[in-house]
Amino acid sequence: MAKATILTVDDDPGVSRAIARDLRRHYGGRFRVLRATSGDEGLEALREVRLRGEAVAVMIADYRMPTMNGVQFLEAAMDLFPRARRVLLTAYADTGAAIDAINVVDLDHYLLKPWSPPEENLYPVLDTLVDIWDATSDPETPETRLVGHRWSAPSFAVREFLARNLVPYRWIAADEPEGAQLLEAAGLTPADVPLVVTAEGRVLHAPTEAELAAHVGLRTSPAADFYDVVVIGAGPAGLGAAVYAASEGLRTVLVERSATGGQAGQSSRIENYLGFPDGVTGAQLTDRARRQASRFGAEILSATEVVALEAAGSGRVLRFADGTSVGAHTVVLATGVTYRRLAGAQLDGYCGAGVFYGSAAFEAASCRGDDVYIVGGANSAGQAAVYFSRFAARVHVLLRGPDLTHSMSAYLIQQIEAVPNIDIHPCTEVAAGDGKGHLERLTLRDNRTGALREVDATWLFVFIGAEPQTQWLDGLVARDDRGFVLTGPDLPEAGGRSPRWPLARAPYHLETSVPGVFAAGDVRAESVKRVASAVGEGAMAVTLVHRYLEAQ
Known part of the structure; x- marks a missing residue:
């Protein structure tokens, strides 16, 4: 099996050579260390690695690069290797930008230049990230495949279970050619989703959580009495x-x-x-x-x-x-x-089909370009709003109260205020939802005046009480x-x-x-x-x- 890759991207030739040298000295026996001198060159290297069917363990990118900075590179690289750990290389003056990048590219760590001695400032950080990558990514193990529909509540339940248990899987839409082929091979129709094909080739049709756990490597029964x-x-x-x-x-x-x-x-x-x-x-x-x-x-x-x-x-x-x-x-x-359910809004039929209790962060990419509605004013709602703002056209936070100060931490309020595509709607409640097969519209109520208004909405995330x-x-x-x-x-x-x-x-x-x-x-x-x-x-x-x- 080919070695997994550690990639560094830095436009300064001296820095690029130095970090590649230190990486090869410590990790060369196990990983292939590649270096690139621009974001475009780095992405091209990642595409070649992907075409060879090989894995990337860690990506290290310098923050200050022309044309494409380190944050932009890591954000693009996530689409090619989402499980690779991400590190930003930055000067002391840019630590604020590095911290901001945490919410943009789900950064694992940032390293200050210079990192000498590497035994203290480089290797301990990367050792931890390599351990995390080892635990979540095994290129020798075939992946679990899940065939389903975007608005299928049972399909969502399986996705949520796999994602929250950190089980690597690949989502395949039932109307894609590969999804249709897998369904046909299993003797099923598109109406029969979800279908799970485990890494060992076992076919599971609409499995329970216990069945799913037993076939994806999770333990379900104790070893002792x-x-x-x-x-x-x-x-x-x-x-x-x-x-x-x-x-x-x-x-x-x-x-x-x-x-x-x-x-x-x-x-x-x-x-x-x-x-x-x-x-x-x-x-x-x-x-x-x-x-x-x-x-x-x-x-x-x-x-x-x-x-x-x-x-x-x-x-x-x-x-x-x-x-x-x-x-x-x-x-x-x-x-x-x-989380408590929204009472009286007639939304139970849309759970997993546009209405989600909790963040369901793995759905974020599917929200790209859409409006997202979030109900709640505590930290969990605020964290979700900031996260979904990276993908959604606009994020609308619906509050029962007049503002966020009563229930949300100050640091989150400041973050939300700094994000231009997050709108706060005080004294607003969800009165009803409607749609054919999935959520398509919400009726919102102003709890001060009782006035109702209808909005187009396909994504509603609820964080209310417990x-x-x-x-x-x-x-x-x-x-x-x-x-x-x-x-x-x-x-x-x-x-x-x-x-x-x-x-x-x-x-x-x-x-x-x-x-x-x-x-x-x-x-x-x-x-x-x-x-x-x-x-x-x-x-x-x-x-x-x-x-x-x-x-x-």
Whole structure:
């Protein structure tokens, strides 16, 4: 198999030779290092690599180049090699432009010139990016192919599952020649989408998430019958708990109903998370956390739904939707929350066909040249607005309130104000939606005057509030009137012997009404809805798990 490529693009011959020399010295045994002296030359080199069927691992481009600067080059190069990691080479005076580029080309990192010594300033950065590329791209493995329709809700569900679980796949429209051929070969018609053809050639027609997970390399069943700790939910809190539990020697299994990352995993850019001054996408953060948990020995189950929790003496039993079960000494509930549906707007029939709850960032390229409508005024909505503004003709943000200041971080408000094709519509709600087969129109209501207006719209992304999915805990775990799990001092009659709390000792801070069962992150009542606090609670829950186990 041919070596994958690392490409550098710099119009300064001296700099171009120097970085190519340093790269070959450290990576030459594994990668082919190419250098180009202009953006056009770099794109031509990438096209040749693509024609040979080879892979590109990392692209490094200088910011200041004539005709086509580094940001413009990386944006064009994304279409040829979307999984290649992207680095901008810049002088100190241009760091502001580099930071701005993060939201334009989903930049992985920027490097300052000079990078000497490379052992400190170049190789550690690229080692990390190569590790990420290794985990998400295997040129020797045939790709998974998905045949579907643009406005097919089942097709969207499969796309979302694959994208959020970081499974490489290729989307093929059913009306394209290749899509029609695959459908015919499978004995299906265009009305029978979605069709999945796995890397091994297995044909799956309208698969469930469990079937899909089992055939694309995701684990769906535990390797053992009993663990020290079972973590339910693989958002930031669950991933944090799994990393700390496994790293401290606890037998750990992480169970996720849909995809790792939770709501944070769908974020196009998280810029206020400690340790990432240039920001990080939700997918990148999720990928790193997942690989970290796996490296420490945690098992990660996907498309596995927990439907019941039972107390069995000193142990805890979790029952899955497929009828199987697993036992544990302790449990960490980190199931997070889901976005609320738009009530009364008659949009349920358009879910996945123009109406999306969450960012569905993989749909961004399909929005090119269209108007996009976003409902919500919190950070998730703001991040989505900035991201979609790169593709859409205009982005319309619909707010129930008068402005963004009440619910959105100041840095995001400043970004939005600086983007010319984002329009803010205060005091505006979605009253109804309409269309044949997919969303085509929205009726908007001014909640101050009641006035209605109709707009053409094929893309609506909703980020309104959040609800915990905790009905399966009925009768066992105490919750508040909104369904959030009560813990520690918030438990009724905490510290005394009562139906709510059975022990003489007071419950630990994150402990639920069931001893040995802890809650962390957004599912917990009165939690701070931030990624950093969720990760912190996940880590804190493991500390309390140790305390609980030592007391047994």
